[in-house]
Amino acid sequence: MADSVRLEYMIDGDNFTSAGEASVMVKKSLRQMGFDPETIRKVSVAMYEGEINMVIHAQGGKATVDVYDDKIVIVLADRGPGIPDIELAMQAGYSTAPDNIRSLGFGAGMGLPNMKKYTDEMTIESEVGVGTTITMVVNV
Amino acid sequence: MNVYKLSEALSLTPLAMPDVDREVTSCYTGDLLSWVMGRASADCVWVTIMTNINTVAVATLVDASMVIIAENAEIAPEVVERAREKGVNLYTSPLDAYALCAAISRYL
Structure with missing residues (x-):
């Protein structure tokens, strides 16, 4: 597997006004790495x-972003209530x-x-009462 | 047209103008933030009455060239401060969203 740069953030579930800080930091990092604007x-x-979903529904969680040359993989994991019907939620x-x-x-x-x-790929793993993990891939 | 020229043409009141040389290439209006994030183009002027702190985050993430708060909707000083920090050009106008968009269409 190619080398990657890993960015990790804890999403604070109590603070709605700071929601989005991690995304803005990722944006800044990707810009510094020279990725194209789109x-x-x-x-x-x-x-x-x-x-925002993690703040609204799950009291926060963890975001991990792995940056490769040809793709960016975002994993958002929470210990919230889970999604009972993913198809409906989509x-x-x-x-x-x-x-x-x-x-x-x-x-x-x-x-x-x-x-x-x-995103180019998105998978949702969720168990009611346990939490939700969403993995998204954006191809470069 | 750039942000400064458009703001002059529309007689907007500036709240934060960190990057007024930016080009504006399209216009979008809406108040539901996720809807705006799904639809607005980069380099747009975004017309909205939504003035909470998340407005600045959405403007940053969609790469809007400028945000115009329609109908002089009340905006908290900390939101204006956040716009300055994040490099978001932010203006207000007494006009409603329809009147603003109609006027903008003459310049884009």
């Missing part, structure tokens, strides 16, 4: 949606976010669809 945009938007417009989250401009049911849209 690749950076895909990775940072997909990761931001995941980060439907655009379906949301279980509470009203206070909607008033912040989230909860439109676009998070997971956006993550899929902006």
Whole structure:
């Protein structure tokens, strides 16, 4: 396997205003590494949606980003409530976010669809009561 | 057209203008942040009434050239400060989103 650079972040589940910090830091790192703007945009938007999901639903979690020459792999892992019906959760417009989250401009049911849209591969492993791990790959 | 020229043409009030030479190539309007992230193009002017701190993060992540807060929607000083830190050009206008977008269409 080719060498990779690993970036790791803990996502703080209690702090909604700092949600997105990890995505912005990843964006900055990828820019310094010289990736093209469209690749950076895909990775940072997909990761931001995941980060917001972890804050809304799972009291935070951990983000790991492995940067290879030809792809970027993002793994978002939480110990939240899990997703009972992944197919339903993937439907655009379906949301279980509470009203206070909607008033912040989230909860439109676009998070997971956006993550899929902006990445080349996405897998969701989830167990109710245990947690969720989402792996996303963006090819460079 | 660049950010500065567009802001002058639309008589916008500047809140943060860290990078006014940036080119604006498209326009998008919306308030649901995930929707905007899924649809807005890089280098756009984004017209919105959503003024919380996440607005700045979304503008950064989609690479918007500038954000215009329509109808002078109230915005907290810390959000303006965050925009400065993150290099997001941020303006307000008394016009509503429709009037702003209609006006912008004459310049793009």
